Amino acid sequence: MEPDQLRAEVERVLADLTDLGGRLGVDVRETVAALRARADDLSSPVRLPDAPPVLGVDACPGGWVGALLTGGRCQVLAGSSLARLVELARESAAVQVVGVDIPIGLPDAGRRQADVLVRRELPGKGSSVFTTLTRAAYEATTYAEARAANLEATAGTEVMSAAAQSYALRERILDADGYVRSGPPVAVVEVHPELSFARLAGEPVLAGKRTPEGQQARVAALRAAGFPVPWLAAGPGYAVDDLLDACAAAWSAARVAVGTAECFPPVPEVFSDGLPAAIRA
Template structure:
């Protein structure tokens, strides 16, 4: 039914940028939500939520992080550095950066600290983690995705040549390549080429739309998990990146 909504979600400075999309992709609504819980209770009531944020936290991690990260990195070529290594649950739930690094060192093999970039995401990871642990029915319809893996699949399973950013600034050739893939995947050009909503950057918008394309694939039953089958953490949450 095309009156059912799906959601592609990416973290952004304003909270979460969300692309609410119908299964055909013919209708898209984009806005920034302050809390992940606001997506769940939005008027669109998305049946599938595909989010670019780690779901499922291990007690210990090996080289490169979880199996999910290690499964997708080799497919992304020069873009594989965009897939962060997710540390243990203890590190993600640590109260500050020093404590996070200490917990990560104690729960990783070989021992490694938490990157500053990943640590800045831990608040959002905890936000999703708490909601999914509290509500198994919600956990069944929220999936971890990664925009670069989504673009890899849209690009015929070939890594993209251009980055989205260069020296932390938008990179027009990379953004143009991703816009073309999103339009080719059936999203309206008027949405893909629009400026981002307040609180989000141009790359955040494109990433949310890429997640929405994967949400459509999930709803159609043609998305696959990396790894397959997905392992689960001690709370039963899937630890896989879907594409």
């Protein structure tokens, strides 16, 4: 339901409640005022929180592209490794949280609940959430070896082959995994841009992120939240859709920084790597 429609429906219900209270001789003014305030909250866009400097990061063909959100501005950065990108960002601002669109916390066997739950949150866009393979699969140096390793690791739970799309992220996943396990000077959390955009827009953005319609919808959602969308242009190793995903990641990182982000699952899973596996938005 659109915000204006929601407000009109709420006002109709509140008018009925006020009328009923009058006929029953019950003072419902405080109740109506509280419900109207709640309606204002529900019909307002999800605003950009007033957060400390944060960095949103998306994997791209050239490595990583980042959206540094600080002081009401968004600066675009790029780096060949996640460590280098965070280092560049910290040269400009005291980054508190880094939101990365890449799996953090690799399972030993079976599926991650983070992937399962977020896929359910994205009707019509569930295919954008790739199933994270096991650590053994990502440590394999060829796709054939990864498939065999994943089948062996998941035997006895739910036998899972290794999707080529999931394995294609191997280099970026291992880069992020190594960085997070090294004990970085900032908090690094996993995000998913399609979930971020769904929260920003109030529903999943079904138009493809590489299409003009999809990019316009994503820009509109960011701007409605007060996000300072940077100049949108392809750069060294990244495309416009990569940059938009980094902006969405920064929005979620800001919510993490101020403690208002959702977490899927609410209590992160922890596998043998000791990393909390959860997607935040």
